[in-house]
Amino acid sequence: MTSTSRPLLNRRLAEFGTTIFAEMSALALRTGSINLGQGFPDTDGPEEVREAAVRALRDGRGNQYPPGPGVPELRTAVAAHQEWRYGLSYDPDTEVLVTAGATEAIAAALLALLEPGDEVIAFEPYYDSYAACIAMAGGTRVPVTLRPGEESRDGVAHRRFRLDLDELRAAVTDRTRLLLINTPHNPTGTVLTREELTAIAELAVERDLLVVTDEVYEHLVFDDAEHLPLATFPGMRERTVTIGSAGKTFSFTGWKVGWVTAPSALVTAVRSAKQFLTYVSSGPFQYAVAEALALPDGYFAAFREDMLAKRDLLATGLTEAGFEVFKPAGTYFITTDIRPLGETDGFAFCRALPERAGVVAIPNAVFYDHREAGAPFVRFAFCKQTTVLEEAVRRLKTLA
Numbered sequence: 001m002t003s004t005s006r007p008l009l010n011r012r013l014a015e016f017g018t019t020i021f022a023e024m025s026a027l028a029l030r031t032g033s034i035n036l037g038q039g040f041p042d043t044d045g046p047e048e049v050r051e052a053a054v055r056a057l058r059d060g061r062g063n064q065y066p067p068g069p070g071v072p073e074l075r076t077a078v079a080a081h082q083e084w085r086y087g088l089s090y091d092p093d094t095e096v097l098v099t100a101g102a103t104e105a106i107a108a109a110l111l112a113l114l115e116p117g118d119e120v121i122a123f124e125p126y127y128d129s130y131a132a133c134i135a136m137a138g139g140t141r142v143p144v145t146l147r148p149g150e151e152s153r154d155g156v157a158h159r160r161f162r163l164d165l166d167e168l169r170a171a172v173t174d175r176t177r178l179l180l181i182n183t184p185h186n187p188t189g190t191v192l193t194r195e196e197l198t199a200i201a202e203l204a205v206e207r208d209l210l211v212v213t214d215e216v217y218e219h220l221v222f223d224d225a226e227h228l229p230l231a232t233f234p235g236m237r238e239r240t241v242t243i244g245s246a247g248k249t250f251s252f253t254g255w256k257v258g259w260v261t262a263p264s265a266l267v268t269a270v271r272s273a274k275q276f277l278t279y280v281s282s283g284p285f286q287y288a289v290a291e292a293l294a295l296p297d298g299y300f301a302a303f304r305e306d307m308l309a310k311r312d313l314l315a316t317g318l319t320e321a322g323f324e325v326f327k328p329a330g331t332y333f334i335t336t337d338i339r340p341l342g343e344t345d346g347f348a349f350c351r352a353l354p355e356r357a358g359v360v361a362i363p364n365a366v367f368y369d370h371r372e373a374g375a376p377f378v379r380f381a382f383c384k385q386t387t388v389l390e391e392a393v394r395r396l397k398t399l400a
Contacts, residue, residue, distance in 0.1 A: 012135040019128060020366040024350065033354040034392045036314075036380040037362045039186070039333060043385060045251035046292065046299065053255075053288035062283025068275055070098025070259070070286060077290040078244070078259045085218075086229050088237070094264040097271050100281040101256035102216045102245040107133045108274035109212045109241050109260065110178075114139040118177035123163065125367030125374055127186050127214070134180075142176070143369045144168050146188055148326070148337075159326045161188035161335070165199045172203065178210045179203075181230060184217040187367055187379040188335050189328020191225040201233035210266075211236065216245040216258070217331045219300050222308050225329035231261075241266050246289040248332075249303070251383075255285040307332055307382070310389055314382040317393030322400045323378075332383040335364060339376045341399060346378050357395045 007014065021038045028035035044050055056062055062071065069075060075092040082088040090096055099105040106129060114120065116138030122130050124143035134141045146161035181200065183192040192200075204211050211230060218227045231240040241262040247253035260270055311327070315334055318325050324337035343349045346363030354360055364377035382389060 012138070013132065016128075016132050016135075020362060021128075024360050024362060027351070027354055028360040031354040031358070031360075033358045033360045034384075034388060034395065035360045036382070036384065036392055037350075037360040039381045039383060040253045041251040041383045042388060043251065046295065049250055049252070049288050049292040049295075052291045053285050056284035056287040061287050062285070064283070066098075066280050066283045066286060068280055069093075069271065070096065070280075071283075071290070073290040074098055074257075074259070074286040074293075077293040078261060081244075081293045082229075082242075082261055086232055088229065088231055088242075088261070090261045091264070095261060095267055097260040097267050097274065098282075098286060099243075099258040099260060099274060100278045101247060102214060102243050102258040103129050104256075104274065104277055104281075105243040105245075105258045105260050105270070106130065106180075106212065106214060107136070108270050108277055109243070110134055110137040110139065110180075111277075112269040112273035113210055113212075113241075113266075114177060117175065119173060119175045120178045120180055121168070121171050121176060122180040123182065123185065124369055125187055125364050125377075126180075126182065128366060130180055130182075131369070139177070140175070141369065142171050144171050145368075145370060145373055146185070146190060147373075158329075159324070160329070161185070161190045161326065163190075163192065163196050165196065168200070169203060172207050172209070176207065176209060178212060180212050180214070182214040183230075184215075184221055184225075184227065184328075184330025186217065186331050187333050187362070187364055189326065189331050189333055191221055191227060191329040194226075194228055197228055197230055197233060201230060201236045204239060205235040209239070211240045212243065213240060214243050216243065216248045218244065219249045220304060220307055220332060221330040222304070222311065223329060227330070238263050241270060246285075246292060249300075250289070250292045252285070252288075255282055255289070257282045257285050257289045310382045310384070310386060313386065313389050314380060314393065317389075317396060318380065320400065321393075321396040321398075332381055334380045334382060336378050336380065337376050338378055344376050346375055350378060357398055359392050359395050 075096040079092040114137040149162035365374035368374035
């Protein structure tokens with residue numbers, strides 16, 4: 001034991017502790033429950049992509065340190081993907097950086113671009129690494145809360161978490177350095193609209209703000225929702241760091257292959273931080289992801305349709321079990337309101353749910369600074385086999 005009386009964990013990270021995902025996954029194992037908490041698929045992605053990784057291993061490609069920015073094949077594939085999908089042109093040699101998943105990309109971007117005391121605006125509820133990475137960079141997080149409302153999709157009214165643009169504008173101060181945007185949005189499933197993104201872009205240009213956009217669910221949008229990269233809006237390419245990932249699109253989350261696209265000056269800054277985090281990673285997998293990004297449109301359409309069917313299966317089951325369901329326009333998560341079940345505390349509900357129904361979920365309050373705003377909301381993941389979701393629905397209906 002150390003003799004010092006000072007806490008071992010520095011005060012910037014003291015508030016975070018062990019993530020809720022570790023706690024709830026351990027609870028799932030202990031109780032034999034179906035884990036709809038952590039967002040990882042329970043099946044592998046395309047066989048040809050897995051075989052591409054095996055081939056790279058056998059051919060000795062990437063078994064030693066790959067180049068710091070990423071292997072040229074993957075950087076070229078990422079640039080081609082951005083051009084093909086969105087008309088965004090990036091130089092693969094200077095404007096693309098490969099990272100150890102999107103989480104490292106977020107950390108490296110914030111560590112590179114923030115000075116202590118800089119304010120970062122993020123939409124709460126937000127992915128838990130955002131708050132930790134802002135803290136590690138010495139920044140100050142300023143949450144703007146997404147709140148329940150309604151929108152029309154395919155002529156049908158849906159409950160949706162909405163952005164208050166006036167609240168966003170009011171949150172910007174002379175100390176604001178950066179907007180941290182996530183669309184499609186985890187955990188709410190909201191996909192920011194063209195009107196919302198236009199307003200965000202105009203604000204960023206007007207106040208000369210940098211923007212980091214987490215777009216890892218770009219290929220998981222449903223109904224008539226459309227993913228629109230913020231970098232495509234006027235004045236935004238030169239100030240936006242766009243983050244993508246292979247894990248969510250190709251169902252190989254363990255490979256940890258992510259990337260950044262941005263103007264060369266921003267990529268250079270992010271790389272300056274990234275090189276002292278992992279330096280490089282995922283060598284053989286980078287070659288496989290390069291091939292995955294070149295898969296035909298049919299793969300992406302089939303992937304989306306499969307997840308859409310799973311979304312509807314779980315959403316229907318949750319509704320029949322008594323939850324209020326916010327049917328997501330994107331991602332593979334469903335947020336629910338537990339108040340119709342006579343519950344108000346998401347933490348207590350999720351900790352009791354494995355014993356009550358044999359299912360694990362995540363309390364959304366962990367994604368909020370304003371914990372009371374997230375208290376009655378609970379998140380379920382539907383990136384699981386259909387038979388698993390059917391069994392989860394059967395179990396959850398015992399709550400009704």
